[in-house]
Amino acid sequence: DWLKDAAVQRVFELLNADGGEGRVVGGAVRNALMAIPISDIDFATTNPPEEVMARAKHAGIKAVPTGFDHGTVTLVIDGRGFEVTTLRKDVETDGRRAKVSFGRDWQEDAERRDFTINALYATADGTVIDLIDGLKDIESRTLRFIGDAASRIAEDYLRVLRFFRFFAYYGVGRPDADGLRACARAKDRLDTLSAERVWSELRKLLAAPDPSRALLWMRTSGVLTAVLPESEKWGIDAIHGLIAAEQSLGWSPDALVRLAAIIPPQAERIDSLSQRLRLSKAESEQLLKFASAPAISADTAGAALDRMLYRHGPTGILTRLKLSLASARAQAVENDEQMVKAARFDALLKRAQAFTRPVFPIGGADVIALGVKPGPKVGEVLGRLEDSWIERNFTEDRAALTARLQDVVSKLD
Numbered sequence: 001d002w003l004k005d006a007a008v009q010r011v012f013e014l015l016n017a018d019g020g021e022g023r024v025v026g027g028a029v030r031n032a033l034m035a036i037p038i039s040d041i042d043f044a045t046t047n048p049p050e051e052v053m054a055r056a057k058h059a060g061i062k063a064v065p066t067g068f069d070h071g072t073v074t075l076v077i078d079g080r081g082f083e084v085t086t087l088r089k090d091v092e093t094d095g096r097r098a099k100v101s102f103g104r105d106w107q108e109d110a111e112r113r114d115f116t117i118n119a120l121y122a123t124a125d126g127t128v129i130d131l132i133d134g135l136k137d138i139e140s141r142t143l144r145f146i147g148d149a150a151s152r153i154a155e156d157y158l159r160v161l162r163f164f165r166f167f168a169y170y171g172v173g174r175p176d177a178d179g180l181r182a183c184a185r186a187k188d189r190l191d192t193l194s195a196e197r198v199w200s201e202l203r204k205l206l207a208a209p210d211p212s213r214a215l216l217w218m219r220t221s222g223v224l225t226a227v228l229p230e231s232e233k234w235g236i237d238a239i240h241g242l243i244a245a246e247q248s249l250g251w252s253p254d255a256l257v258r259l260a261a262i263i264p265p266q267a268e269r270i271d272s273l274s275q276r277l278r279l280s281k282a283e284s285e286q287l288l289k290f291a292s293a294p295a296i297s298a299d300t301a302g303a304a305l306d307r308m309l310y311r312h313g314p315t316g317i318l319t320r321l322k323l324s325l326a327s328a329r330a331q332a333v334e335n336d337e338q339m340v341k342a343a344r345f346d347a348l349l350k351r352a353q354a355f356t357r358p359v360f361p362i363g364g365a366d367v368i369a370l371g372v373k374p375g376p377k378v379g380e381v382l383g384r385l386e387d388s389w390i391e392r393n394f395t396e397d398r399a400a401l402t403a404r405l406q407d408v409v410s411k412l413d
């Protein structure tokens with residue numbers, strides 16, 4: 001039982017002393033009630049942040065003021081971090097992020113949260129406290145804004161994306177009609193949000209076990225185009241096929257491969273997306289590798305694929321092959337031609353996954369040993385020899401290449 005865990009109980013003991021109180025809130029309670037694995041355990045408390053810091057210091061627990069101004073202190077116990085946040089209520093807002101003040105009122109703390117399923121509390125003995133009628137929405141898996149959807153969105157437009165994110169993970173059937181309508185109406189205000197907050201929500205949405213239904217509703221409501229203008233209409237079908245392939249072939253979900261499925265592989269679009277949403281360098285490089293990867297058809301020969309892998313590296317090519325395979329599989333029902341294509345892409349993907357890049361066995365010293373003066377010519381000779389070695393599918397060893405080296409050098413004069 002996750003609440004009986006010693007570290008969790010230590011947090012409760014710390015917060016529940018001297019007239020203070022702490023409760024677990026948000027994702028942990030929600031997931032536990034839905035019997036879904038819990039990621040982090042967050043606490044809400046009546047104690048002000050200075051008090052949490054002081055108590056932790058006294059108890060010899062490491063405390064880091066990770067968001068002190070909005071009341072968050074992270075306690076570190078047995079190497080695990082627990083975010084403890086003082087009860088808050090919204091006082092004003094600019095639509096970019098709600099401004100809060102500290103309080104001691106659990107009802108107010110619940111009401112300023114976004115969705116009913118996110119505003120349930122658990123006490124140390126496992127009692128669930130439901131102040132906003134969230135339990136019934138947990139049971140029916142309904143994602144519902146607390147209070148009036150439109151006004152809650154106007155306080156913080158990120159809630160539009162959170163709506164689709166949580167729908168992707170927990171929703172069933174159609175999204176709540178009021179919530180969906182309010183999200184659709186707010187779509188033109190999303191550009192006021194910071195890139196970091198938007199991308200962080202989108203990344204989580206894309207990493208959901210199956211984000212395709214949420215993305216479909218984002219498209220129908222116009223939110224997808226507002227937040228990802230680079231995406232294409234066919235992207236929804238593509239992601240559908242990708243998820244089906246992931247599930248039946250056991251591919252691990254990857255938010256960036258899913259993103260690649262809904263945008264065309266064009267460097268300009270990927271550049272604009274990376275800059276607008278401030279993707280990390282590694283993320284934008286992964287997408288650019290995909291965009292610049294050579295086109296691979298179902299009839300591409302295995303040896304030709306090896307050459308592409310040698311020249312381009314595996315990252316973008318693997319994504320290309322996965323998407324091509326997923327698309328062929330999706331169309332393969334009662335279509336023999338696509339079935340054949342799917343089998344070919346499957347073989348190419350397996351070959352690409354098994355490919356280890358051979359090491360070119362000749363170096364600059366070998367060229368210089370033949371009397372070429374150190375300088376740009378050495379690189380040119382090496383480049384030509386390497387090209388022909390690739391064209392011959394890496395079959396020549398060092399001896400064979402050394403024998404040809406003299407030839408390449410003399411031809412260059």
Ligand code: ATP
Binds near residue numbers: 025027028039118119
């Ligand atoms: P996850 O499993 O993704 O961590 P979570 O529900 O814990 O899910 P967080 O983003 O960690 O989500 O937020 C913790 C809690 O804080 C939420 O459950 C919700 O009650 C509240 N919350 C977070 N962001 C907002 C927001 N923008 N507006 C209102 N409430 C929010």
Ligand code: MG
Binds near residue numbers: 027
């Ligand atoms: Mg959380």
